[in-house]
Amino acid sequence: MPQEEKVQGQGPESRKAMMDAQDEEIREKLKGFKNKFLVMSGKGGVGKSTIAAYLAVGLAKRDYQVGLMDVDLHGPSIPRLLGLKGNIQSSAESRKGIPLKYLPNMEVISIESLLGDKDTATIWRGPLKIGVIKQFISDIEWSNSDYLIIDCPPGTGDEPLTVAQIIPDTRAIIVTTPQEISLADVRKSINFCHQVNMKILGLIENMSGLRCPHCGKTIDLFKTDGGAATAKKAGLRLLGSLPLEPEIVLEGDNGSIAWMDKRDLPYTVSFSKIVDGVASLTKK
Amino acid sequence: MPQEEKVQGQGPESRKAMMDAQDEEIREKLKGFKNKFLVMSGKGGVGKSTIAAYLAVGLAKRDYQVGLMDVDLHGPSIPRLLGLKGNIQSSAESRKGIPLKYLPNMEVISIESLLGDKDTATIWRGPLKIGVIKQFISDIEWSNSDYLIIDCPPGTGDEPLTVAQIIPDTRAIIVTTPQEISLADVRKSINFCHQVNMKILGLIENMSGLRCPHCGKTIDLFKTDGGAATAKKAGLRLLGSLPLEPEIVLEGDNGSIAWMDKRDLPYTVSFSKIVDGVASLTKK
Numbered sequence: 001m002p003q004e005e006k007v008q009g010q011g012p013e014s015r016k017a018m019m020d021a022q023d024e025e026i027r028e029k030l031k032g033f034k035n036k037f038l039v040m041s042g043k044g045g046v047g048k049s050t051i052a053a054y055l056a057v058g059l060a061k062r063d064y065q066v067g068l069m070d071v072d073l074h075g076p077s078i079p080r081l082l083g084l085k086g087n088i089q090s091s092a093e094s095r096k097g098i099p100l101k102y103l104p105n106m107e108v109i110s111i112e113s114l115l116g117d118k119d120t121a122t123i124w125r126g127p128l129k130i131g132v133i134k135q136f137i138s139d140i141e142w143s144n145s146d147y148l149i150i151d152c153p154p155g156t157g158d159e160p161l162t163v164a165q166i167i168p169d170t171r172a173i174i175v176t177t178p179q180e181i182s183l184a185d186v187r188k189s190i191n192f193c194h195q196v197n198m199k200i201l202g203l204i205e206n207m208s209g210l211r212c213p214h215c216g217k218t219i220d221l222f223k224t225d226g227g228a229a230t231a232k233k234a235g236l237r238l239l240g241s242l243p244l245e246p247e248i249v250l251e252g253d254n255g256s257i258a259w260m261d262k263r264d265l266p267y268t269v270s271f272s273k274i275v276d277g278v279a280s281l282t283k284k
Numbered sequence: 285m286p287q288e289e290k291v292q293g294q295g296p297e298s299r300k301a302m303m304d305a306q307d308e309e310i311r312e313k314l315k316g317f318k319n320k321f322l323v324m325s326g327k328g329g330v331g332k333s334t335i336a337a338y339l340a341v342g343l344a345k346r347d348y349q350v351g352l353m354d355v356d357l358h359g360p361s362i363p364r365l366l367g368l369k370g371n372i373q374s375s376a377e378s379r380k381g382i383p384l385k386y387l388p389n390m391e392v393i394s395i396e397s398l399l400g401d402k403d404t405a406t407i408w409r410g411p412l413k414i415g416v417i418k419q420f421i422s423d424i425e426w427s428n429s430d431y432l433i434i435d436c437p438p439g440t441g442d443e444p445l446t447v448a449q450i451i452p453d454t455r456a457i458i459v460t461t462p463q464e465i466s467l468a469d470v471r472k473s474i475n476f477c478h479q480v481n482m483k484i485l486g487l488i489e490n491m492s493g494l495r496c497p498h499c500g501k502t503i504d505l506f507k508t509d510g511g512a513a514t515a516k517k518a519g520l521r522l523l524g525s526l527p528l529e530p531e532i533v534l535e536g537d538n539g540s541i542a543w544m545d546k547r548d549l550p551y552t553v554s555f556s557k558i559v560d561g562v563a564s565l566t567k568k
Contacts, residue, residue, distance in 0.1 A: 045329010074439035126410020155358030
């Protein structure tokens with residue numbers, strides 16, 4: 001590997017050696033994950049983090065070993081969505097961070113679990129973020145896993161670009177709502193993936209219709225099928241469509257995943273199909 | 285002004301002189317705006333851009349001169365929300381950009397109106413963004429205005445930090461939904477404002493309840509009153525609460541603002557009160 005080209009001479013030899021060692025450590029760590037997925041969205045608030053968290057849980061409940069890495073440094077929401085308390089501790093032996101365990105076979109890393117005050121604004125300039133994301137791989141004692149699910153902030157900024165660069169075989173799962181303003185941004189995400197040579201596993205359409213809990217009729221709040229049409233046009237697989245479900249919103253707010261066992265909920269049925277689809281499309 | 289301290293010696297004298305000249309130009313341009321507001325949110329998808337756009341239009345319709353600056357470089361949505369076509373042209377004389385006019389007394393700048401292909405992903409590393417935001421002020425022929433409304437991407441990253449640094453008398457208008465996961469992020473935005481000494485004009489609670497168009501009953505999709513409670517707790521003014529209105533979502537997707545004339549819509553009534561409130565709180 002042409003490491004000399006990647007590390008720019010910024011100072012003494014020791015600094016370069018340290019960076020080389022970190023890059024090597026990242027490459028080694030990444031070999032421990034069979035499948036890596038970056039959950040992306042063009043626009044915020046489309047339910048990307050929710051889907052990343054639940055996809056990780058869904059795969060873990062199917063007995064896969066799963067790592068969930070939250071690289072949203074400004075608005076990390078994975079710990080809250082999963083009701084995951086506690087802070088990340090260091091191993092006395094290796095001095096590396098030990099990921100939180102949501103399930104015996106599911107590990108989680110988020111900046112939220114590294115910071116003391118949950119309401120503190122993390123003001124990160126771009127270059128700092130790259131360093132943190134690198135450390136999320138090199139300095140964490142991840143188990144060897146079937147899946148690494150990465151939750152990225154919306155848009156096409158430093159975080160997805162960093163992931164694309166340091167984890168070259170990541171595949172994207174793109175989340176959108178059916179409304180045009182979200183689809184416009186999703187087309188940007190698709191172009192981003194083409195630009196950085198990231199393969200796209202497929203698209204998930206979220207918030208696709210809402211059933212009124214009073215009268216049972218469907219409200220097309222953000223329209224419907226826009227995601228399916230966009231997937232078709234871009235030649236992408238539609239991994240599934242999920243309705244907007246007030247009960248799920250409430251559970252997410254409370255860090256509960258009780259909905260996963262409610263097999264009569266249309267959301268549960270659709271989500272389960274998505275997890276099965278992802279599992280069947282990837283190597284064991 | 286201690287300019288020497290602000291510009292770091294990065295090269296020849298000419299580069300420093302150019303940066304000094306730009307900083308001076310920014311200071312001069314900013315004197316032309318009586319009131320500056322940064323519309324922020326902790327989380328994406330809470331309707332921040334929609335509120336920024338409609339607030340600008342609402343103020344312009346009340347005969348104020350208004351500038352609307354979209355500093356979301358990854359997912360700019362202002363032009364689509366307002367159905368604003370066309371690209372920004374340069375003045376032959378000054379070689380500066382001429383903002384688009386949405387109304388005779390309302391000017392708009394967005395990266396979307398500078399790029400040819402609307403679906404192109406703009407991959408901006410942090411430092412580049414600072415340059416673009418500076419140019420949005422220094423290199424644009426803004427009219428002297430009563431209001432400059434700035435639409436920022438969600439979170440507490442490079443864009444709001446840059447605005448706080450180069451436009452020190454900006455006041456924040458923070459948008460949230462009533463759900464806990466959004467409120468958690470809003471507390472981060474409030475802390476961010478405290479850290480960078482930005483005054484907060486108030487909080488707007490968006491998507492607060494949804495009336496079923498079939499049965500007329502209210503669905504508390506994202507709960508209600510969480511924004512009001514958060515404002516009270518933080519000692520902030522609640523500028524208003526807006527319901528989630530499928531009709532408005534659809535209009536936003538189509539770039540229409542016909543809803544503003546529908547005086548029987550609860551959204552229209554509430555929004556009008558917010559605009560009146562902002563106008564009464566600020567200097568003419």
